Amino acid sequence: MSTAETTLPAPGCPSNLEPAINADIVDPSPFVRRQPDGAARLELSVHGAHCGGCIAKIEGGLKTLPGVEAARLNLSTGKLSVSWRGAALAPIAITQKISDLGYRAAPFDPEAAAKQEDLEGRFLLRCMAVAGFAMANIMLLSVAIWAGHDGEMGPATRAMMHWVSAVIALPAAAFAGRPFFRSAFNALKAGHANMDVPISLAVILALSLSVYETLNDGPDAYFDAAVMLLFFLLIGRYLDHRLRAKSRAAAQELLALQATTASRLSNDGSLEAVSVRDIAPGESILLSPGDRAPVDGVVVDGVSDVDVSLVTGESAPARMKDGDKLFAGVLNMSSRLVMRAEALAEDSLIADLTRLIEAGEQGKSKYIRLADRAAALYVPLVHSLALATFLGWFFIGDAGLRIAVMNAVAVLIITCPCALGLAAPAVQVVATGRLFKEGVLVKSGDALERLAEVDAFVFDKTGTLTHGGLRLANKDDIAEQDLQHVAMLARASRHPLSRAIVQAAGAGSLAGGIHETPGCGVEGVIDGERARFGRGDWVGDDGAPPQTDLASSEAWFRIGANRPVHFVFEDAIRADARETIEALGARGLGVEMLSGDREAPARLIAEAAGIERWRAELSPAEKIARLEELSRKGIKTAMVGDGLNDAPALAAAHASLSPGTAADASQAAADFVFQGDSLGPVLTAFEVSKQARRRVLENFSFAAFYNLCAIPLAVFGFVTPLIAALAMSGSSIIVTLNALRLKTGDRKETA
Amino acid sequence: MTALLFLIPAALLLGGLGLAAFFWSVKSGQYDDLDGAAERILLDDDEEAEPADH
Numbered sequence: 030m031s032t033a034e035t036t037l038p039a040p041g042c043p044s045n046l047e048p049a050i051n052a053d054i055v056d057p058s059p060f061v062r063r064q065p066d067g068a069a070r071l072e073l074s075v076h077g078a079h080c081g082g083c084i085a086k087i088e089g090g091l092k093t094l095p096g097v098e099a100a101r102l103n104l105s106t107g108k109l110s111v112s113w114r115g116a117a118l119a120p121i122a123i124t125q126k127i128s129d130l131g132y133r134a135a136p137f138d139p140e141a142a143a144k145q146e147d148l149e150g151r152f153l154l155r156c157m158a159v160a161g162f163a164m165a166n167i168m169l170l171s172v173a174i175w176a177g178h179d180g181e182m183g184p185a186t187r188a189m190m191h192w193v194s195a196v197i198a199l200p201a202a203a204f205a206g207r208p209f210f211r212s213a214f215n216a217l218k219a220g221h222a223n224m225d226v227p228i229s230l231a232v233i234l235a236l237s238l239s240v241y242e243t244l245n246d247g248p249d250a251y252f253d254a255a256v257m258l259l260f261f262l263l264i265g266r267y268l269d270h271r272l273r274a275k276s277r278a279a280a281q282e283l284l285a286l287q288a289t290t291a292s293r294l295s296n297d298g299s300l301e302a303v304s305v306r307d308i309a310p311g312e313s314i315l316l317s318p319g320d321r322a323p324v325d326g327v328v329v330d331g332v333s334d335v336d337v338s339l340v341t342g343e344s345a346p347a348r349m350k351d352g353d354k355l356f357a358g359v360l361n362m363s364s365r366l367v368m369r370a371e372a373l374a375e376d377s378l379i380a381d382l383t384r385l386i387e388a389g390e391q392g393k394s395k396y397i398r399l400a401d402r403a404a405a406l407y408v409p410l411v412h413s414l415a416l417a418t419f420l421g422w423f424f425i426g427d428a429g430l431r432i433a434v435m436n437a438v439a440v441l442i443i444t445c446p447c448a449l450g451l452a453a454p455a456v457q458v459v460a461t462g463r464l465f466k467e468g469v470l471v472k473s474g475d476a477l478e479r480l481a482e483v484d485a486f487v488f489d490k491t492g493t494l495t496h497g498g499l500r501l502a503n504k505d506d507i508a509e510q511d512l513q514h515v516a517m518l519a520r521a522s523r524h525p526l527s528r529a530i531v532q533a534a535g536a537g538s539l540a541g542g543i544h545e546t547p548g549c550g551v552e553g554v555i556d557g558e559r560a561r562f563g564r565g566d567w568v569g570d571d572g573a574p575p576q577t578d579l580a581s582s583e584a585w586f587r588i589g590a591n592r593p594v595h596f597v598f599e600d601a602i603r604a605d606a607r608e609t610i611e612a613l614g615a616r617g618l619g620v621e622m623l624s625g626d627r628e629a630p631a632r633l634i635a636e637a638a639g640i641e642r643w644r645a646e647l648s649p650a651e652k653i654a655r656l657e658e659l660s661r662k663g664i665k666t667a668m669v670g671d672g673l674n675d676a677p678a679l680a681a682a683h684a685s686l687s688p689g690t691a692a693d694a695s696q697a698a699a700d701f702v703f704q705g706d707s708l709g710p711v712l713t714a715f716e717v718s719k720q721a722r723r724r725v726l727e728n729f730s731f732a733a734f735y736n737l738c739a740i741p742l743a744v745f746g747f748v749t750p751l752i753a754a755l756a757m758s759g760s761s762i763i764v765t766l767n768a769l770r771l772k773t774g775d776r777k778e779t780a
Numbered sequence: 781m782t783a784l785l786f787l788i789p790a791a792l793l794l795g796g797l798g799l800a801a802f803f804w805s806v807k808s809g810q811y812d813d814l815d816g817a818a819e820r821i822l823l824d825d826d827e828e829a830e831p832a833d834h
């Protein structure tokens with residue numbers, strides 16, 4: 030190997046929306062699809078890509094691989110599809126490349142990939158386009174009718190205009206109204222009413238009445254109002270769908286995690302990449318450094334440090350040897366291990382956790398959105414008003430059937446929840462966009478509503494209050510020159526300690542002649558001298574006592590015959606943890622810490638963060654039990670956590686947040702995922718949720734006020750098609766503008 | 781008023797063309813990645829201008 034130095038770009042998202050990921054490399058071979066023409070295709074779920082720079086980096090990087098014809102990343106869903114030709118490219122080179130760029134890639138099951146296409150979104154878009162087209166054209170005719178109302182337009186011309194409107198409106202409403210008709214029909218069949226029932230009823234009645242008027246050469250037709258109603262509501266529906274699609278994409282990522290692969294060791298010593306679901310108990314599996322245990326099992330060969338933090342919350346790595354039990358999800362760090370599988374993937378710890386998560390999510394689905402709660406009050410009220418109007422005009426006013434029906438329908442049209450349908454989604458889209466800019470991904474609209482309601486925050490320790498990974502702790506004691514030298518070795522290694530060095534040193538060059546000895550360290554040539562970075566006895570330290578403190582790890586670096594340099598790594602508390610906890614406390618919220626780690630490290634962090642109530646050595650079920658205890662007392666809790674052991678608690682809590690470095694299952698279970706090194710986004714998410722809730726309630730009260738003014742007009746028969754059209758578009762615009770106010774946030778509220 | 785007899789169909793035809801174009805763009809997947817499309821316009825894709833090998 031030459032000693033030429035190559036410069037590597039800094040890994041991860043160039044916009045710093047998410048730190049580079051210390052990814053496990055998965056061999057995606059079982060998921061490659063071969064096309065009849067010889068091309069190979071692979072669908073991957075990429076984690077950590079958030080900006081245009083990420084697209085350029087990933088697509089550009091993959092195109093440098095031999096034979097790659099196309100690589101396309103969908104930024105909205107995180108799905109990457111790669112196609113290549115020829116046998117020169119091993120599929121693992123693709124995931125390796127993505128991982129080197131600082132992202133994590135997991136293969137998609139081809140079946141799951143086929144279901145990925147957003148058919149529902151396309152359907153709503155088509156409906157919206159048809160309603161928009163019909164609305165614009167009918168409005169063109171309606172404006173002429175209103176302008177010619179005082180005699181300038183003859184009845185024959187008006188009738189023709191009505192007929193043309195009818196020909197546009199009826200098929201358009203039949204096409205664009207399907208989402209509402211379908212949902213209303215299903216709700217009625219199940220014996221209850223939702224917001225779509227009055228919508229469908231108003232559209233159908235308005236259209237029938239208009240057709241009746243047209244047939245009888247009457248002056249008033251509501252074709253424009255009916256399709257305008259559909260158009261505005263479909264905008265709200267589409268925005269809502271896009272928010273939900275984001276949370277679905279996250280759930281599919283969890284599926285992708287379960288579809289990963291492992292290296293199976295056959296009796297003749299050959300290795301084979303297999304899908305995790307195909308591993309049978311008794312089979313041998315090779316875990317290279319950087320691999321995660323795919324199923325529960327027992328170590329049969331090798332000794333290695335294993336990172337169990339995602340499973341138990343314990344931050345110090347555990348040394349595993351023959352006969353030690355490994356749980357699915359633990360990460361092998363230092364040298365190769367052979368394990369014997371003891372359970373199927375669906376019986377392993379990760380699957381148990383998945384079941385707990387599902388149970389928690391079922392509880393959450395019982396949450397009723399604000400808009401639906403409003404609808405439950407609104408629907409019976411409006412329908413009784415319309416009925417009262419009909420009866421009033423027919424019996425008391427003695428106005429005849431036609432006038433009575435006209436006025437009853439006018440009540441339904443004017444009260445149709447156009448603004449209500451737009452009120453919540455518009456606010457939630459704006460709030461989600463604002464949080465995204467602050468580095469918080471919101472997975473669903475009702476998550477914002479739920480977070481705004483919480484009374485207490487519960488934090489996990491490792492990876493939540495602390496950074497989670499090992500970090501260089503004694504950077505100040507090390508000469509910059511030594512740090513840069515050691516980074517030239519560390520950049521070639523995937524060991525967590527090397528990753529921590531690279532993180533501290535930043536981007537730079539590689540040393541020449543690099544060789545990594547598993548379990549010992551990395552060596553290479555720098556400025557013509559041999560350099561080693563790794564275990565003390567291997568590097569050749571002069572009898573320095575090894576550290577015994579379990580909360581930290583250490584390594585030594587030596588170049589030539591110089592004195593070895595000592596590096597200490599530990600899992601440090603996030604810099605703004607105390608500040609954030611105090612800010613939450615100042616807002617009257619309870620704060621508690623639940624950790625799976627041992628008591629001593631838990632106490633240390635709780636004291637540093639200023640948390641008075643804390644518990645240690647909790648199992649996942651005990652964490653849920655504590656959350657349930659709180660909720661029985663009527664306290665709604667937000668859970669903040671990152672480990673696999675937190676995932677069930679995240680799913681069970683009223684609202685949940687998880688850092689971008691968390692286990693995939695936890696990110697999938699959480700409502701919010703925040704990026705970066707600070708804990709501040711937790712506070713930001715809470716504040717924005719509060720503001721969003723205020724805006725939604727404002728919009729509802731505006732809609733209520735508007736109805737209060739409009740209903741008397743409709744009941745007493747003063748509403749013409751012109752007034753209906755003005756009122757409907759006016760209220761929708763005001764609701765949307767009010768939502769947009771959230772974009773910048775009121776200075777007073779955030780101060 | 782006879783002008784209406786061809787003006788209304790003309791308006792509908794033009795609107796219909798727009799609607800058809802929109803349907804085509806939805807079908808061809810242009811609305812599947814709204815976030816990515818917004819970013820892609822800023823990418824320097826000079827290397828894609830090289831002649832493809834097929």
